[in-house]
Each structure stands twice: as structure tokens, then as C-alpha cells.
Amino acid sequence: MKDLKLNNRDTFKHFLSMPTRWMDNDIYGHVNNVNYYSFFDTAVNRYLIDAGVLDIHHGSEIAFVVETHCNYLAPIAFPDTITAGVRVAHLGTRSVRYEIGLFRNDDDTPAAVGHFVHVYVDRASSQSVAIPQATRAALIPLLIGH
Structure with missing residues (x-):
């Protein structure tokens, strides 16, 4: 993610749309930064559940988030719809690094980009x-x- 502005929708492989909620906005009138990490987590884990490879209640293997980062590029506010673009930057033996772009409504450039491992x-x-x-x-x- 060297040049953050080059992370348009075409550079991501999977997408999940999520509505913002009234409670996501903070006193400054935009989605509070802590919610961006929730969008990241939801997009990745929903993909894994839908792919049939994550059983959140009974699976013998689970994944811990050990690193996370977010660059905030533009504000998001209720009642925007977020589309999270997901891609895998590194697939190791025991770990995976996801990169996520959060796109506001129909924007082609992200409001935020980040990663977690x-x-x-x-x-x-x-x-x-x-x-x-x-x-x-x-x-x-x-x-x-790929």
C-alpha cells in the first residue's frame, strides 16, 4: 500500500457493503476511527464464514489479530454505505496479511486503507x-x- 491514493476499487479482490449506523458518528459528525477497525474485521471474517472455513463457535483452529493499521484519507459519516475491498498481501505458513480499503458510497478512491495480520x-x-x-x-x- 505504498501509494495510498492508487488503491482504487480495481485493486481489491472481494467486496462487502455495510451501512453505517447513527451510533457510528462521533461528536465531530463523522464515523469515529475505532469503527474502521470493526469494518475491517467484519469484512474479513464474513468472507471466511461465507467461504465455509471459519466456524466461530466450534472450529479447532482460529485466527488472532496480531497487527493492525489504518490510514484515514477522507471522512465517512452516517448515513453513508461502506464497501470494504479485501485482498491478501501475504499468505504465509501460519499467518496472513489482509489489506482492506473502505470506500464511501460509490467512490472509487478509498476513504481509508489499512491492514491486519x-x-x-x-x-x-x-x-x-x-x-x-x-x-x-x-x-x-x-x-x-493471483
Whole structure:
């Protein structure tokens, strides 16, 4: 994400639209920064659930967020609709780095871009494990350059 302004919709692989809520706005009249991370998390985890590779209640492997970052480029406010674009920048043995762009309404340039890193762990022990094969297969289509 070296040049943040070059992250238009065409550079992302998967999209999820989400409405903003009245309670997302802060005293300054725009969506509070903490909500951007919630949009990131929702977009990625919804993709994994829809792909059938994340069982949030019973899966033996789960992913912990170990790193996150966001660059805020333009304000978002209720009643905007957010479209989160998701791509995978790195797919390792035990971790994956997602990059997410948040697009306001029909804008082609993002209001925010960020990333987070998931490390896969065994649910019972919290010990690092390899990304399950089914999860890896679901992530490959999101991989940059694929």
C-alpha cells in the first residue's frame, strides 16, 4: 500500500457493503476511527464464514489479530454505505496479511486503507498452527498477483 491514493476499487479482490449506523458518528459528525477497525474485521471474517472455513463457535483452529493499521484519507459519516475491498498481501505458513480499503458510497478512491495480520492458532491451546488447507484455498483467490 505504498501509494495510498492508487488503491482504487480495481485493486481489491472481494467486496462487502455495510451501512453505517447513527451510533457510528462521533461528536465531530463523522464515523469515529475505532469503527474502521470493526469494518475491517467484519469484512474479513464474513468472507471466511461465507467461504465455509471459519466456524466461530466450534472450529479447532482460529485466527488472532496480531497487527493492525489504518490510514484515514477522507471522512465517512452516517448515513453513508461502506464497501470494504479485501485482498491478501501475504499468505504465509501460519499467518496472513489482509489489506482492506473502505470506500464511501460509490467512490472509487478509498476513504481509508489499512491492514491486519491473522496468526492461526489451535483454539484449545492458543499455540500457533499452520493455516488449514481449506482456508488457504479460500484465501488464494484474494492474493495479490493471483
